[in-house]
Structure formats: C-alpha cells, structure tokens
Amino acid sequence: MTPEDFDRLQALMASRAGFALSPDRMQLAEHRLGPIARREGFHNVEALLNTLWSRPIGSLGWSVIETLLNTETWFRRDRHVFDLYARELLPALAQARQGRPVRIWVAGGSSGQEAFSLAMAALDQGLSVDILCTDLSRRSLEKAGRAIYSGFEIQRGLPARAMLRYFDPVEDQWQARP
Numbered sequence: 001m002t003p004e005d006f007d008r009l010q011a012l013m014a015s016r017a018g019f020a021l022s023p024d025r026m027q028l029a030e031h032r033l034g035p036i037a038r039r040e041g042f043h044n045v046e047a048l049l050n051t052l053w054s055r056p057i058g059s060l061g062w063s064v065i066e067t068l069l070n071t072e073t074w075f076r077r078d079r080h081v082f083d084l085y086a087r088e089l090l091p092a093l094a095q096a097r098q099g100r101p102v103r104i105w106v107a108g109g110s111s112g113q114e115a116f117s118l119a120m121a122a123l124d125q126g127l128s129v130d131i132l133c134t135d136l137s138r139r140s141l142e143k144a145g146r147a148i149y150s151g152f153e154i155q156r157g158l159p160a161r162a163m164l165r166y167f168d169p170v171e172d173q174w175q176a177r178p
Contacts, residue, residue: 109133112144
C-alpha cells in the first residue's frame with residue numbers, strides 16, 4: 001500500500017464513518033484488507049484500492065470501511081465509567097423517568113458486550129431499561145443479535161456470578177438469556 005493510498009483510506013474512514021485511522025495503522029490496514037482483496041478477486045490490496053478509487057462501488061467501499069473499524073469490546077468495559085453508571089447515573093435516571101423505562105442508546109456498541117453490561121446492571125437493581133445498540137459494522141451487530149460469546153469473551157470483564165446468572169452454556173460458548 002502506498003502512502004497516498006493510505007491517505008485516501010484515512011479520508012474515506014473519516015468522511016464515511018467518522019473514524020480516525022491513525023498514521024501508525026498503515027501495515028494493519030494492509031493486513032486487514034488482504035482477505036477482502038482475495039475474496040473480491042484482486043491480486044493484491046493495491047489492485048483493490050485502485051479499483052475503489054477509480055470506480056467507487058458502495059458495497060466494496062463499505063467492506064473496506066467495516067474491515068478497518070475497531071470492533072474490540074468487552075463486558076463492563078471502562079470499569080470506572082461503568083461503575084459510576086450503575087451506582088449513580090442509572091438510579092437517578094430511573095427516578096427521573098417516574099416508572100417509565102430508562103432509554104439508552106449504545107452507539108458503536110460492537111458485538112453487544114457493553115449493551116448487555118448496562119442491561120445486567122439495570123436488572124441487578126430491578127430497574128427497567130430499553131437499550132438500543134447500534135454500530136457501523138454489520139458483522140458486529142449480527143454477533144450482538146445472536147448474543148453468543150466464547151469463554152474468553154464472557155470472562156473478559158464479567159464476574160462468574162453474572163456469567164451464571166445471565167448466560168446459558170451452549171456447547172463451548174455462552175448465550176445471553178432473553
């Protein structure tokens with residue numbers, strides 16, 4: 001990948017996804033784009049990008065964007081903020097809503113762990129919430145919709161007590177209860 005191609009990728013990510021692709025990510029971007037290039041029948045990443053720049057195809061452009069997004073997440077991510085939400089913010093919002101569900105939008109919710117963490121905190125306190133989890137990544141949202149996580153994912157940030165209370169084992173994975 002040329003520096004010019006990477007500059008254009010940075011502009012594409014910023015304009016279409018509001019995502020800042022930092023300069024130190026050029027090799028990572030090339031690595032992540034390799035499988036898309038092969039899947040789409042290109043000999044290499046440069047050929048993929050040349051086609052994208054000369055004939056902007058929405059589906060190809062979106063595949064490139066989705067591949068470069070950071071979809072890493074885990075349960076109770078950013079522990080200090082999560083604890084503040086559970087201890088102070090959620091009860092105050094529930095009181096202000098006067099019996100109506102607290103409505104929460106998790107933008108950039110990836111594969112759902114953060115949204116499920118918020119829901120579990122509400123259930124632990126007997127509070128009603130409606131949570132909308134959105135993300136630019138279709139693959140991440142599909143995973144969130146299935147609500148099935150590996151043992152590594154389920155244990156990353158989630159205490160065993162919560163895992164057993166809110167998830168059922170499904171073969172070698174864990175699925176969130178309704």
